[in-house]
Amino acid sequence: MSLIAITEVKKRFGDVEVLKGINLDVERGEVVAIIGKSGSGKSTLLRCVNGLEMIDDGSIMVAGAQLINDDLHLKALRLKVGMIFQQFNLFPHLSAGRNVMLSQMVVKKTPAGEAEAMARRMLERVGLGHKFDAYPDQLSGGQQQRVAIARALSMQPMALLCDEITSALDPELVNEVLAVVKELAADGMTLMMVTHEMRFAREVCDRVVFMHQGRVHEIGPPEEVFGNPRTPELRQFLGAQLVV
Amino acid sequence: MMTFTLWDILRNLLLAARWTVVLSLVSFIGGGLLGMALLYLRIGKARAGRMFVLGYVELFQGTPLLMQLFLAFFGLGLFGIDVPAWLAAGLALILWTAAFLVEIWRGCVESVARGQWEASASLGMGYVQQMRYVILPQAVRVAVPPTVGFSVQVVKGTALTSIIGFVELSKAGTVVTNATFEPFTVYGLVALIYFALCWPLSKSSQILERKLNVAHRNH
Ligand SMILES: Nc1ncnc2c1ncn2[C@@H]1O[C@H](COP(=O)(O)OP(=O)(O)OP(=O)(O)O)[C@@H](O)[C@H]1O
Ligand SMILES: [Mg+2]
Secondary structure: OOEEEEEEEEEEEEOOOEEEEEEEEEEEOOOOEEEEEOOOOOHHHHHHHOOOOOOOOEEEEEEEEEOOOHHHHHHHHHHHHEEEEEOOOOOOOOHHHHHHHHHHHHHHOHHHHHHHHHHHHHOOOOOOOOHHHOOHHHHOOOHHHHHHHHHHHHHOOOOOEEEEOOOOOOHHHHHHHHHHHHHHHHHHEEEEEEEEOOOHHHHOOOOEEEEOOEEEEEEEEEHHHOOOOOHHHEEEEEEEOOOO | OOOOOOHHHHHHHHHHHHHHHHHHHHHHHHHHHHHHHHHHHHHOOOOHHHHHHHHHHHHHOOOOOHHHHHHHHHHHOOOOOOOOOHHHHHHHOOOOOOHHHHHHHHHHHHHHOOOHHHHHHHHOOOOEEEHHHHHHHHHHHHHHHHHHHHHHHHHHHOOOOHHOOOOHHHHHHHHHHHHOHHHHHHHHHHHHHHHHHHHHHHHHHHHHHHHHHHHHHOO
């Protein structure tokens, strides 16, 4: 069975239907890139998978945890799938290490010593072992985003959702974050990532989803989607991107 | 006719100023505690609680403090409850202070970026955990300068209680004036004492605000 099963998902904001029946299955260890024009519903889809938005129709399952709007089900879902945001969203009043320790301690009730050991391992993994005591505003954007990744990893999720995690970064900082993501992918982490980094999507992803007006318009391995787009919408979208 | 030295006047005013300080402290602390309870309802999930606090705030912010004092003092008297001036004064000021503090604090809670809620939710935290570990620690830092700033309003608000007969600094000013017929000297001193109480508060509010802004390093 797929790790993430998205079935006939519909979502509306007021009168506007933003997701119009999405079907998408993501296998364990798969890396899926989601591309598409602004407003096509990419972020909304990811946010639904994490339960930050509720769906109006259809179903979302992650490793047996279903998206249902009550605290218990949401918590179970969020323990299976973590999320990384464009704006990092580190807790500014806590050091990097504490950022990574907090949710382990309050959500999983991990003892402080264990949580700290895990935090140090995860920070090490994203190349920031030496920044344990630094506060977010003492870190560069790239470093903050890597702490955010460490924070999500410390909860040992089965999948990670990444919503344009390099879009708020200065160009010279993009690569350090992508390198970390690439390593995660190589380690077998399941990833769903909305991205504008076409080159990265091509290199790292197993499948690419092109969303258009609230639907999965095209889907396939990167060679096909980028090399041989079948629909005029995708061709137009790719044409508008920088060199792939 | 008796003559009063400047020291006589000042001594009497300072003795009364103790009651201004006590009433201010009681109002501020009591109002703060009540304000916290109201804040809990105001930002909670229960609609009834939110509406109640909304009405409460409208009521106390939308009417003059003086009327609230009159109602507490004379209104309860109508029901045969004999309210001493100090009790009416304390009660009215506590309720009034809470109405302002809860709104100041609500603004501070809402000033915490939405991303903080989303990030903590995505890590599996529940509402209470989010509040306790992520939102409130940030909101408290934002809240300190305006809260200290508002304490100045509380100190000045105590002056109104003289009207229902509570003997604090302003009331003492009137009494002493009636005895000495030196209104300018007396009220000048009264004003100076108020200033000595309020200025350090408003100054520290400013300093705190600047500190938190410049560093904007929340640790
Ligand atoms: N909370 C909301 N309330 C109302 N409308 C919303 C809300 N969130 C998103 N929308 C609308 O839903 C549509 C899809 O938004 P979404 O953020 O999913 O697009 P996106 O594909 O991620 O775009 P971008 O590339 O700009 O991030 C947009 O038209 C947006 O205005
Ligand atoms: Mg988006």
